[in-house]
Amino acid sequence: MTTPDNDREGTPVGRRLVLSMLGLGAAGVVTAPYLQRGLEAFLGSVADSDPTGLTGLLPNGGGFRYYSVATSVPRKDRENYRLTVDGLVDRPTTYTLDALRQLPQTRMVRDVQCVTGWRVPETPFEGVRLSRILDAAGVRPDAKAVRFTCFDGTYSESLTMEQARRPDVLVALRMRDKPVEHAHGGPVRLYVAPMYFYKSAKWLSGISVTSDVRPGYWEERGYDVDAWVGRSNGRTDTPTV
Ligand SMILES: Nc1nc2c(c(=O)[nH]1)N[C@H]1C(S)=C(S)[C@@H](COP(=O)(O)O)O[C@H]1N2
Ligand SMILES: [Mo]
Secondary structure (H helix, E strand, O other): OOOOOEOOOOOEOOHHHHHHHOOOOOOOOOOOHHHHHHHHHHHHHHHHHOOOHHHHHOOOOOOOOOOOOOOOOOOOOOOOOOEEEEEOEOOOEEEOHHHHHHOOOEEEEEEEEOOOOOEEEEEEEEEEEHHHHHHHHOEOOOOOEEEEEEOOOOOEEEEEHHHHOOOOEEEEEEEOOEEOOHHHOOOOEEEEOOEOHHHOOOOEEEEEEEOOOOOOOOHHHOOOOOOEOOOOOOOOOOOOO
């Protein structure tokens, strides 16, 4: 994501413009002041330095934004992608991309809803149910949660074990009926259909079964851990599921 996104004057898009594009300048988008500060600090740092992330804040064809809190993310492919499953499991496992592709695939078409307001209707995701991967690893009885880590080296997410076992939570290999693009977190991202899109960790590289929920990247910065669309983060969006 190194495309130089310049405005009409040929200067880098500024923080104010980014904020207004996201609707964050307007009242009511973000309710918690501490959350607003976190977001503005994040957006400000992205816009000031524009390492790669600003590209992600611009709308693209499909109505998506590309988001990354990391300044650069290595590319992983069939050769070097690995997904490790460890923690409170009987059978820690490492999957290659081919191994994930050989497991039964589930396709779902739901709306995507970002907590900053944008929504992309009827977006197909396809991949392996997380519950299948957890079952294969043999979750121990004392396990209560799952933590997700990413090969961007920065982002993390979490779900309770009950949430993680829902049939609409996927380790997604395809998005919009093609392999998940690098910019969208490919080759493998998490997809948590009923929750705000920040739960859907991109560039997924680790699934660790834990004894309790550990708040993820944005959750340490003010977002709700239980991120149900329409009933969290002070928002009233129509549920996506
Ligand atoms: N690794 C990683 N995953 C992430 C993020 C991120 O910055 N890094 N952003 C989250 C947020 S806030 C959103 S809205 C979606 C954006 O996904 P997209 O870039 O495919 O539109 O990814 C989520 N997963
Ligand atoms: Mo988001």
